Amino acid sequence: MRRAIVLGGSFAGLMAARVLSDLAVEVIIVEPDPLEPDSLGRGAPHRGQLHALLAMGHTQLERWFPGITDELTAAGARTGSGSAVQFYVDGVLKAPVVPDSTMLGATRPLLERHVRSRVLGLPNVHQVRGRARGLTLLGGRVAGVRYTASADDDGVLEESLAADLVVDAMGKASRLASWLSDDGWGVVPVDRMTVDLGYATAAFRRGTELPDLVIAHSSPGPSSGYQPTLSEAGALAAVEGDRWSVVLSGYADHAPNRDPEEFLARMRRCVSPLRQIAEIGAFDGPVEPFRFRQSQRRNYLRLLQFPGGLVVVGDALASVNPIYGQGLTLAMLQASSLHAYLRTGVSPHVPARGYFQRAAAVVNAAWQLSTTADLAQPHVRGPYPPGYAMTRWVGDRVIEASVRDSAVNTVFMDVLHMRARPQALSRPRVLLRTAQVLFRP
Numbered sequence: 342m343r344r345a346i347v348l349g350g351s352f353a354g355l356m357a358a359r360v361l362s363d364l365a366v367e368v369i370i371v372e373p374d375p376l377e378p379d380s381l382g383r384g385a386p387h388r389g390q391l392h393a394l395l396a397m398g399h400t401q402l403e404r405w406f407p408g409i410t411d412e413l414t415a416a417g418a419r420t421g422s423g424s425a426v427q428f429y430v431d432g433v434l435k436a437p438v439v440p441d442s443t444m445l446g447a448t449r450p451l452l453e454r455h456v457r458s459r460v461l462g463l464p465n466v467h468q469v470r471g472r473a474r475g476l477t478l479l480g481g482r483v484a485g486v487r488y489t490a491s492a493d494d495d496g497v498l499e500e501s502l503a504a505d506l507v508v509d510a511m512g513k514a515s516r517l518a519s520w521l522s523d524d525g526w527g528v529v530p531v532d533r534m535t536v537d538l539g540y541a542t543a544a545f546r547r548g549t550e551l552p553d554l555v556i557a558h559s560s561p562g563p564s565s566g567y568q569p570t571l572s573e574a575g576a577l578a579a580v581e582g583d584r585w586s587v588v589l590s591g592y593a594d595h596a597p598n599r600d601p602e603e604f605l606a607r608m609r610r611c612v613s614p615l616r617q618i619a620e621i622g623a624f625d626g627p628v629e630p631f632r633f634r635q636s637q638r639r640n641y642l643r644l645l646q647f648p649g650g651l652v653v654v655g656d657a658l659a660s661v662n663p664i665y666g667q668g669l670t671l672a673m674l675q676a677s678s679l680h681a682y683l684r685t686g687v688s689p690h691v692p693a694r695g696y697f698q699r700a701a702a703v704v705n706a707a708w709q710l711s712t713t714a715d716l717a718q719p720h721v722r723g724p725y726p727p728g729y730a731m732t733r734w735v736g737d738r739v740i741e742a743s744v745r746d747s748a749v750n751t752v753f754m755d756v757l758h759m760r761a762r763p764q765a766l767s768r769p770r771v772l773l774r775t776a777q778v779l780f781r782p
């Protein structure tokens with residue numbers, strides 16, 4: 342492959358550029374944001390929210406950037422396993438997991454800065470500042486992109502770049518689907534689930550309190566009917582700069598706002614680690630709210646015809662409720678899927694159905710996990726998958742057992758961390774163990 346172009350230089354775009362650097366002579370990232378070290382970038386304002394990296398994400402990160410964990414910890418990030426990572430359901434600390442998963446305590450800007458510096462340090466990867474405006478098509482395949490060099494110029498000074506492969510990494514608001522339908526490729530079917538989630542993240546100064554804790558996570562569960570009555574939903578992570586990053590979340594009318602006093606009051610209704618940080622109350626910056634209205638996935642495989650030379654990664658393909666922390670890991674698994682697909686020796690000029698099939702396997706797992714859980718919220722109105730009532734009942738029992746039993750919790754956390762498919766929770770061994778834990782006299 343002579344040239345691959347990646348549209349969007351945020352996390353998924355950087356991951357795609359990394360894997361393509363092994364397979365193309367030249368990789369060009371087109372990104373409108375200047376993305377200076379500490380800017381959050383207008384194109385992805387959610388960068389400022391607490392981002393957890395799942396265990397599978399951490400494995401993928403080291404796979405593509407060996408030694409990056411050491412770099413991040415040298416820059417102040419923390420890693421934790423065992424009792425340094427605490428998950429609570431309905432206010433109760435879950436049983437320990439064997440073997441432990443390692444989780445990273447770092448802000449997304451730190452993580453992304455290190456990934457960006459590794460990717461842009463590759464000799465065949467370059468970034469140009471610009472906003473993609475459309476594709477160039479030639480004989481049934483994408484042969485390049487049109488972009489404006491200034492991010493804000495509407496259509497003026499359009500430039501073009503030829504490519505063997507174009508990657509859409511333009512995030513959830515990507516316009517690729519409209520470009521394709523305007524060009525006669527059909528309307529891309531989209532699955533949506535309205536969740537109306539509110540998020541708010543704040544930083545706190547970190548002193549000698551809770552010295553061994555890296556991550557604490559609290560979510561409502563079956564005992565409260567998934568409502569924040571026994572404990573608020575929230576998480577904290579020990580991050581670089583001797584800070585705690587604390588996030589609170591809530592649906593619909595219970596969305597957190599930017600009022601610091603209200604934020605502290607909610608932390609006091611959460612699990613013990615968040616309560617302790619609230620008591621010290623050492624804010625290190627404002628409370629930043631964010632609203633996430635809906636999960637969505639675009640089903641490019643269901644188009645009857647699709648141009649060659651084009652793939653889609655990251656939120657542009659699927660964006661799921663962020664409280665399950667899957668987005669970055671999904672982007673990395675999709676990048677690995679792209680690498681595996683292209684390594685088969687297939688021409689980049691043909692429709693990449695093989696890539697989309699591989700990517701669908703990971704997207705479907707994340708979608709199943711997040712939407713099944715979201716449907717427990719009374720304001721979430723579907724769509725309900727077939728057999729939902731039974732799946733929900735069994736899922737609730739497995740969660741109850743996972744709070745008390747390490748063996749069940751180990752499988753549960755493997756699924757949560759995307760190391761196993763959701764189907765692992767309905768294996769006979771897990772169901773039997775669940776029944777023993779819950780119903781043994």
Ligand SMILES: Cc1cc2nc3c(=O)[nH]c(=O)nc-3n(C[C@H](O)[C@H](O)[C@H](O)COP(=O)(O)OP(=O)(O)OC[C@H]3O[C@@H](n4cnc5c(N)ncnc54)[C@H](O)[C@@H]3O)c2cc1C
Pocket residue numbers: 348349350351352353354371372373374382383384385387390391392393394395471472473474510511512513515540631633654655656657663664665666667668669670672
């Ligand atoms: C509140 C919140 C909390 C989250 N928490 C977590 C978490 O804890 N763990 C986790 O793993 N994930 C989390 N996520 C999900 C994660 O942030 C996303 O999955 C991730 O940002 C997706 O990366 P992306 O590169 O696909 O898209 P984005 O990060 O949205 O980036 C899209 C990029 O495309 C660029 N762009 C847009 N239009 C164009 C154009 N026309 N031409 C060129 N470039 C363009 C933008 O400038 C931007 O840089 C969270 C998301 C939200 C909203």
